[in-house]
């Protein structure tokens with residue numbers, strides 16, 4: 132598990148390092164600039180072999196300072212370098228000003244305007260360095276600056292992305308939320324053409340080929356539009372790990388010792404955003420959890436009995452998928468709670484999964500007298516009316532409970548049901564279900580972002596979990612899982628973990644099943660949800676294109692073996 136930092140945390144860590152006297156801001160800036168040059172040469176080895184032309188676009192803060200360092204280091208490699216500066220040199224912060232002065236001994240600086248850039252910069256460089264804004268972006272750029280950034284982002288038809296290297300972030304991207312703060316052109320707002328998710332039809336897609344960030348990735352690289360605009364993200368160590376660790380330890384948090392164990396690449400950050408002194412917590416889990424609940428000679432009920440409530444005849448596939456997922460991931464026993472009329476259909480399709488006739492709330496009440504049923508799953512293919520009628524009994528039973536699909540719609544229609552949610556529930560909405568359950572939170576997330584740090588999917592999921600009084604897994608390529616205390620985990624299916632073929636009918640049902648199975652094995656809700664989401668993507672990646680939902684549970688044994696699960 133690696134942590135994502137917020138921009139405030141990054142600033143705090145940098146400040147602590149500088150205060151310690153062991154490193155100066157100027158040294159950090161030099162390391163950052165050198166890290167970017169190194170990343171460029173690693174990405175395009177041919178560029179290391181000769182001298183080329185670079186255009187470096189510097190902004191008014193320390194991101195711009197990094198830009199001056201990069202310009203100087205490239206010139207030392209005998210590159211031809213053209214530098215533009217947005218803003219006045221006198222107002223640069225001290226370290227950036229020092230590097231500006233150093234650069235001025237080597238070359239010119241042109242004021243950054245779209246006109247000058249078009250004249251002197253456009254299409255003339257092998258590499259463009261975008262060092263306009265990094266973690267300090269505090270509001271939506273406007274006027275000419277916004278227009279220029281849109282131009283860089285491809286709005287005018289020029290495409291710089293293949294040669295663009297962004298320092299820390301594509302300028303205009305909020306590194307806390309992954310939202311592009313650059314507003315759409317006025318005419319697009321006027322015409323309400325702003326139809327893209329997160330309200331930013333701004334950068335045509337990819338802004339940069341490569342984004343080089345420092346010390347640790349930031350949440351914005353993985354959320355919302357971040358992955359689309361960043362290209363590839365490379366993290367360069369600038370020697371702040373001592374302070375990063377101390378920053379965490381100071382909060383009384385410890386990292387789980389992952390001795391020799393393979394830790395899945397998951398990203399997590401914690402603590403209320405915007406805090407002067409935000410918290411980062413480590414979730415103490417690793418893949419050993421998957422082995423932990425499997426002991427030789429144990430009885431099947433040791434691993435829990437999960438009950439998946441099934442829908443009407445003709446609609447039972449979704450619950451069967453969930454049940455299969457729960458069984459494959461290691462629940463000891465999985466039963467489907469089936470209406471009488473659907474029983475022939477279900478029994479014709481399942482073998483190791485048991486069935487129980489559950490037509491009514493009374494039937495469910497009876498079934499739950501069996502205390503060995505530790506976990507419930509409601510929603511997939513259930514039908515809203517059946518979900519609404521079974522939910523009161525299911526929720527009052529206070530078992531570990533996964534609520535998906537129709538159960539979420541039923542919940543959203545009845546505040547009395549929402550009030551029954553408890554600590555051991557996990558809601559797994561996609562964006563549409565999330566909007567039905569939490570309309571105000573969803574509207575805030577979709578609104579045009581005008582200041583940074585912008586409201587993020589992490590914020591929204593935390594707020595939803597607090598409002599619902601249980602855990603929430605907000606699905607998407609940037610899945611976020613949060614519990615009501617604010618612990619949050621980002622489980623992205625991006626970059627090296629991209630699995631576009633996971634967007635297939637029934638895939639969400641299998642995810643609900645995976646989480647159900649892990650809960651049945653005794654894992655805490657947040658851990659089960661996170662691991663379920665992680666394994667879900669791993670199964671899709673392992674299977675590859677052509678995947679259908681049925682394949683996901685069947686891929687699990689291979690994935691778990693590869694992860695070293697005993």
Ligand SMILES: NC(=O)C1=CN([C@@H]2O[C@H](COP(=O)(O)OP(=O)(O)OC[C@H]3O[C@@H](n4cnc5c(N)ncnc54)[C@H](O)[C@@H]3O)[C@@H](O)[C@H]2O)[C@@H](O)CC1
Pocket residue numbers: 141142144145159160161163190191192193194195196197224263264265266267268269270271272273276298299345369
């Ligand atoms: N934090 C760290 O540990 C390090 C940071 N470094 C660099 O420093 C950057 C952060 O520097 P800063 O905090 O100076 O922030 P930035 O350089 O990202 O931007 C801040 C400047 O932009 C202005 N600004 C913000 N939003 C604007 C808008 N919408 N329109 C016009 N002006 C706007 C601010 O007024 C300020 O002048 C990082 O992204 C990174 O590139 C590196 O030098 C190395 C170490």
Ligand SMILES: [K+]
Pocket residue numbers: 194261262263264265297298299300301302
């Ligand atoms: K930048």
